[in-house]
Amino acid sequence: MALAFVSILLAALTYYLVEKPLRFGGSSSKAKKNVVWALAFVMGITAYMGYAAFIRDGIPIQRMLFRSRNPVLNKILTYKFETGAAWQMGNCFLTEHQQANEFQVCGTNLDPKKPTIFLWGDSHAAHLYPGFKKVW
Structure with missing residues (x-):
């Protein structure tokens, strides 16, 4: 239930803070283009980071952060089927x-x-x- 609420909240924030100003805002078309290019750039960086994590089997620091003194837990965290x-x-x-x-x-x-x-x-x-x- 909480996830549904958070999802709806994020959708509303995206609509009011991103979509509505870009589509119906009074700012110049040059400013809108700059915002769209900035958002596309951030989306590209995010996609690259996801792909890099995928081909490296995760983020290297994650192995350091989730290392445990418990050998059973380490086996579970590093299991590959x-x-x-x-x-x-x-x-x-x-x-x-x-x-x-x-x-x-x-x-x-x-x-x-x-x-x-x-x-x-x-x-x-x-x-x-x-x-x-x-x-x-």
Whole structure:
């Protein structure tokens, strides 16, 4: 509920402080262009920072800030899930470079006493496979 309120508040502030002055304000068109260019520049810098953090697996200082003396917590904070083997990449979960005829039968230890589960879909379905395999 609080997030919804904050979202609506930020939307209203953006409308009254940015959009309304730029669209309906009495200032000159040159001033409006300067503000638009400044906002575009800030947006570009923000996009670059996000991309740089993505290709570096996060911000380096974040590892220093969140380092813990607890080894279990450190393991959780630095955990990386490898999708290849768990999702049966290339066999059951085809990549974009594979054809449909490369699909293989993915049943593992089919137990006739248990009902059969059929997973069909993209990565959202593939991420369910390891859990079903363990429990089923």
